[in-house]
Amino acid sequence: MFEKIEWSEFRRRHRHGRITVAFRKIINLLARFTLNNALRVIFYRCTGVTVGKNVYIGGDCSIDDNFPEVVSIEDDVIISHRVTVVAHDRSRLMVAPILIQKGAFIGTGSIVLPGVTVGHNSVVGAGSVVTKDVNPYTVVAGSPAKIIKKLEKSE
Numbered sequence: 001m002f003e004k005i006e007w008s009e010f011r012r013r014h015r016h017g018r019i020t021v022a023f024r025k026i027i028n029l030l031a032r033f034t035l036n037n038a039l040r041v042i043f044y045r046c047t048g049v050t051v052g053k054n055v056y057i058g059g060d061c062s063i064d065d066n067f068p069e070v071v072s073i074e075d076d077v078i079i080s081h082r083v084t085v086v087a088h089d090r091s092r093l094m095v096a097p098i099l100i101q102k103g104a105f106i107g108t109g110s111i112v113l114p115g116v117t118v119g120h121n122s123v124v125g126a127g128s129v130v131t132k133d134v135n136p137y138t139v140v141a142g143s144p145a146k147i148i149k150k151l152e153k154s155e
């Protein structure tokens, strides 16, 4: 698992050639606009994102194409369309891993910021900006995302 590290240190440790970077960006674009979910998942895996089984990723999502290897999506996750998952921040010169745990749902148009873990079976409301970890079985919404309810474990 990756830890939060400084941008320059990440670049030093994970240096990729220009061809690899260009390849990943092109595959990321294909993933973004392809119509078929199974293909989309395969394309994201090719870019370096870890994607589990039975995952749905909506169209026109933006999953960090600069640092895809620090993004992990576990089994049974649903990411609605136009969600942004960003693992780096040039303003803070840092890269931090993103983990979306089993069974989580991310509503359309949401933004998941660097270093966030979205807990298992949690729900992120549409249009949310997720700045902090989301606990399992918790519904969050808004910008910044705040807890709006807890879910029963059976839900």
Ligand SMILES: CC(C)(COP(=O)(O)OP(=O)(O)OC[C@H]1O[C@@H](n2cnc3c(N)ncnc32)[C@H](O)[C@@H]1OP(=O)(O)O)[C@@H](O)C(=O)NCCC(=O)NCCS
Pocket (backbone or CB within 6 Å): 080, 081, 106, 107, 108, 123, 124, 125, 126, 127, 128, 139, 140, 141, 142, 148
């Ligand atoms: C988050 C969500 C699941 C909550 O649904 P719910 O459990 O029925 O919640 P409620 O409608 O009872 O709302 C509870 C409170 O949260 C607020 N809220 C709900 N969704 C919100 C959102 N996306 N952003 C900000 N606030 C939200 C409501 O206004 C309400 O506030 P109040 O108590 O001050 O009146 C739902 O609103 C949502 O965003 N679903 C995602 C839809 C989506 O992305 N679909 C994509 C295709 S699958």
